[in-house]
Amino acid sequence: MTINLPVIQTPIPPDFIDLGVGEPAPSLLPMDLLRQAAEMCFDQNDPAFLQYGLEQGNGYFRQALAEFLSKGYGLPVDSSTMLVTNGSSMGLYLICSLFTRPGDLVFVEEPTYYLALRILADHGLQVVPIQTDRDGLVIESLEDKLKSYHPKFLYVIPTFQNPTGQNLSQERRAKLVSLSKEHDFIIIADEIYHFLNYCCLSPEPFAAYINDGHIISINSFSKILAPGLRLGWLQSNSETIRRFVTSGLLDSGGGLNPFTSAIVRYVIESGGLAANIERLKAEYGSRITEMEKSLHMHLPMAEYVSPQGGYFFWLRLPNVDTIEWQKTARSFKVGFNSGVRFSSQKGLREFIRLSFVNYSSAEIEEGIIRLKESLDEYGAGA
Numbered sequence: 001m002t003i004n005l006p007v008i009q010t011p012i013p014p015d016f017i018d019l020g021v022g023e024p025a026p027s028l029l030p031m032d033l034l035r036q037a038a039e040m041c042f043d044q045n046d047p048a049f050l051q052y053g054l055e056q057g058n059g060y061f062r063q064a065l066a067e068f069l070s071k072g073y074g075l076p077v078d079s080s081t082m083l084v085t086n087g088s089s090m091g092l093y094l095i096c097s098l099f100t101r102p103g104d105l106v107f108v109e110e111p112t113y114y115l116a117l118r119i120l121a122d123h124g125l126q127v128v129p130i131q132t133d134r135d136g137l138v139i140e141s142l143e144d145k146l147k148s149y150h151p152k153f154l155y156v157i158p159t160f161q162n163p164t165g166q167n168l169s170q171e172r173r174a175k176l177v178s179l180s181k182e183h184d185f186i187i188i189a190d191e192i193y194h195f196l197n198y199c200c201l202s203p204e205p206f207a208a209y210i211n212d213g214h215i216i217s218i219n220s221f222s223k224i225l226a227p228g229l230r231l232g233w234l235q236s237n238s239e240t241i242r243r244f245v246t247s248g249l250l251d252s253g254g255g256l257n258p259f260t261s262a263i264v265r266y267v268i269e270s271g272g273l274a275a276n277i278e279r280l281k282a283e284y285g286s287r288i289t290e291m292e293k294s295l296h297m298h299l300p301m302a303e304y305v306s307p308q309g310g311y312f313f314w315l316r317l318p319n320v321d322t323i324e325w326q327k328t329a330r331s332f333k334v335g336f337n338s339g340v341r342f343s344s345q346k347g348l349r350e351f352i353r354l355s356f357v358n359y360s361s362a363e364i365e366e367g368i369i370r371l372k373e374s375l376d377e378y379g380a381g382a
């Protein structure tokens with residue numbers, strides 16, 4: 001008898017369409033690419049990657065990644081500015097551990113990535129929201145809050161934001177860097193969606209500013225390769241990198257994820273990473289179009305700005321309490337994330353986040369039809 005034991009974080013019943021889930025499509029996880037890279041790595045017959053790793057992370061991997069980023073960002077990236085992590089979540093966690101104390105105050109965008117809020121809460125940090133609009137974080141709102149508070153850091157998702165999908169404008173990026181210097185707070189830029197641009201170029205990354213003030217750019221392979229790798233990186237100035245490298249965690253356990261990074265080195269060097277990103281962009285780009293078409297046809301009351309990259313649509317449904325509606329939606333076998341989850345103030349009840357990456361075009365349309373039918377039912381009972 002075969003027993004099915006749990007393996008993944010978010011199992012979805014086969015007849016349920018969960019448009020809330022922000023995970024890559026399982027069919028696009030690159031099994032062959034990683035199998036070949038693992039073979040190349042083991043074929044070297046050098047067991048060094050099974051040893052405690054260098055605190056900063058495998059030098060060959062960082063070199064390969066630096067070359068990839070130099071091309072992708074269009075600016076020279078030096079591997080010495082980089083620390084290998086277990087992903088963006090771990091990067092944020094490590095920063096909180098080393099640069100804050102419980103009770104410290106930090107700024108976040110409103111709305112922001114809801115699980116980042118959980119990490120901040122785990123560290124006992126007080127969170128102050130900064131307003132956003134179509135161009136990302138509103139600088140006037142930031143300046144206003146800086147009159148009353150001195151934050152340890154600002155956590156921002158500047159490119160294809162989660163959940164709004166919007167980009168922080170170039171002008172605001174420059175202003176933000178100058179404010180962080182003037183008011184002495186760290187900018188943590190979570191750039192995890194930077195390489196998932198579908199129709200136009202991504203804005204300049206915050207990684208470009210790491211020697212201009214106190215900036216930490218965090219990034220990950222979760223969205224461009226596979227989340228199960230638990231592999232990512234951060235970039236910052238040499239003093240900040242030194243602080244990470246000399247931490248007790250890295251001193252005791254060595255660098256993070258030497259095994260996986262040694263394998264992913266070959267994915268990058270073979271051109272496999274670049275090819276995989278192109279494949280994802282082609283697929284996700286067509287799914288975005290499908291979601292937009294379905295929304296237009298079946299949920300015309302939804303207000304949104306079309307995303308040009310990333311994973312998500314952020315919809316406003318005027319006068320709909322999305323927490324209440326969610327219960328009805330579940331009975332129609334469709335899921336979404338209510339805006340409340342992304343609000344540090346428990347607001348944004350009229351908003352929902354939908355992901356377009358996890359389902360085929362036909363399933364996306366079916367999901368939107370179910371949303372419409374469940375909304376009709378909920379509205380009739382309200």
Ligand SMILES: Cc1ncc(COP(=O)(O)O)c(C=O)c1O
Binds near residue numbers: 162
């Ligand atoms: C903005 C943002 N940061 C971090 C993460 C998690 O990243 P990782 O898998 O690298 O920990 C996600 C995943 O949805 C995300 O959207």
